[in-house]
Amino acid sequence: MPNRRDLAIFLAVLITAIFGSLAEARAPAGFVTVENGHFSIDGQTYAYAGTNYWHGAYLGHTDPERLVRELDFLRDNGITNLRVLALSELSELSRSVKPAFITSPGTYNEKLLHGLDRLLVEMAKRDMKAVLYLTNFWQWSGGMSQYLAWHNGGKIHDPDVDGEWNQFMDKSAGFYRCAPCQKQYLQAIAELTSRTNHLTGKKYRDDPTIMSWQLANEPRPGSDASYSEKRAQSYIGWINDTAKAIKQLAPRQLVSSGSEGIMGSQQRADLYTAAHDTPYIDYLTVHLWIKNWSWFDIKEADSTYSEALRKSRDYLQQHIEIAGRLDKPLVLEEFGVERDGGSYSPEASTKYRDRFLGEIYGLIEKNRKEKGPFSGSNFWTFAGYGRAASADATWKTGDPFLGDPPQEPQGLNSVFDSDTSTLAIISGHADRIAEITTLAQKSNAE
Template identity: 25%
Template structure:
């Protein structure tokens, strides 16, 4: 009898404990939902009916370090330092396809430990009031990308000619769609919140820098974005969606293709790709030192000014959607590099964003490439920024945060 009473007692405590977990998760879900999702309305991002401006960063490594108990403290440090400098949006990878220690071993087969690393990154971002853009696949073969998907297609009996078959082969597209659904419906192991219901996520990104060299008309990528935007929206209507474009002009804007593009023709079209239903805002990358290699810094700055001005104008007048500069930076390992040249580039980018936002234009923020914290030497690529180092570049980043914060408050007062 005593043994039966003990079992009953244990059962009661188990029920109570489960109820407390469910209650805690419900409260957390209610609290997060009350915080609201970022929306796009006309040229603006909006949060709880107020204009939302974003100063932010890229940190593609969050999931990987978050999955490693010996390294995950760096995720927390990065968010703490970013928040301390007023940064409110980060961009990171929600993919790692094949290879060693991946997120996705093979189509539909996942590494739970790596997924928990992404759970941790989202949970920590929320603590520091930072929203994350999650990119769903890579154009490049770094961490798998299109190349890995095409290889998976081959192992499943598909006849494929090149990596560009990623965009057209129905079986390979099915692998990607399954990955999208898996990520969007993932229940965070730390918060109990489904990703598709989590306002910590700013937006989904279909691909990091999609390119299709075999079709310069842009029709292949146009079709793929259209199909995949519809797929994402069929699962998740809460979050914003963007395509991941670098901003190269295509056939729909021949004048800008010839006048503004840095002689890059990669099968994308800034105008038509961003006009697709389901694409909520336009994105832009900017690397004058890569795209105009061999040119001097003055030439690169002239290009940068034209590049930003033209895209802001087209987002204002043609797309009539917000524009987010989701990658920019300057390489610091070249023989001619001067810190002052990078500072000038950052000032140029931030001034364009500020004055566009100040005058009710489409530019809503910029995310530099890339944020690191101390002790991450193996991740240094020449573009890294470490915020706890009191450099002039860090001061420029902090000042932009202050200016955008002030501007946001100003708009609230006018609309209040």
């Protein structure tokens, strides 16, 4: 029997043979890295203004002409980072997106993958970076609940039918403890990271356009109503183990969790901190939803806005402090507000959305000037030239894709190409982030 030292040497040789030496794998060549608690590309500080564009691969498959127009539009408005859904699971859930990347365990939709290939190629032409998330805690893309349905043989729980969201969250959290689910999930990640882009011949793990692999969209340890230490530890272990596995599969690229932050951690700062206090998670993510958390009511905007803004600042400050203690960059990767009056129409005004984005962008800019951990943001969400197909704003299979996912009214949080006032705020922020970054680079050089 080989001793432990011989086994360690064997494993080191094997990993080197497969992935190359760690130094070679991590050598900067347009890849985003983390240095001293900040993002860097080839030794230069990287900070960005971005958007959520979950449907980018879907457009690459169904409407590549619109994709190209929208990427040009985003580039012209200073957007350089896109957060994109890279794997979805075909589901019987009533409001889940169709088609899906994974049609059954081990079977993939090659047309959608070609769409993702195309998206990455077009992004590279425009010097954009992608954050690719690999499943979903929520039901709208199949997600963790579909993995459980595939492997546990039980009827899938549909919260859009019965409204039992706490039950849904607690059931979905079983994904972290489902061994066959984890096996399939990691196999899917291995397939994607080793995929060869059919347009470039380059493997995904070797593509610097991909900034980060993200474990999931908004993974949670369960509902706020039913905290348990066992469930929390399963969640923490899942983040560590999955991030470690991805680091082995794609060592040149970053790994992030996709967490909402404290609000997605059963409102426990200690749980959020513990889940991200691992060397395999490169940066922290936080989401900010003042409507969903009952901080703001668009129907009572004048009386609820000020307090919602105060809570938002306090919430982000908590994450700034945690990121500082962990010495990791921080990204606000989801935030938005409905159109005035709760309208879904692109013609409706956006007074409160514009006010909110301006305030939050100002906070990020101030933190950047102070050399704090805030390093990027992705507003929710960009719909571009898309428009709802039905008068009731309900999405149906075959309808155009907007930024709003299929379980939500189409236009709910969408930023359209016609939203000139909102886009002026976004592009102004992008300009200021670029200016702050340039000044910081000059200061460092001196």
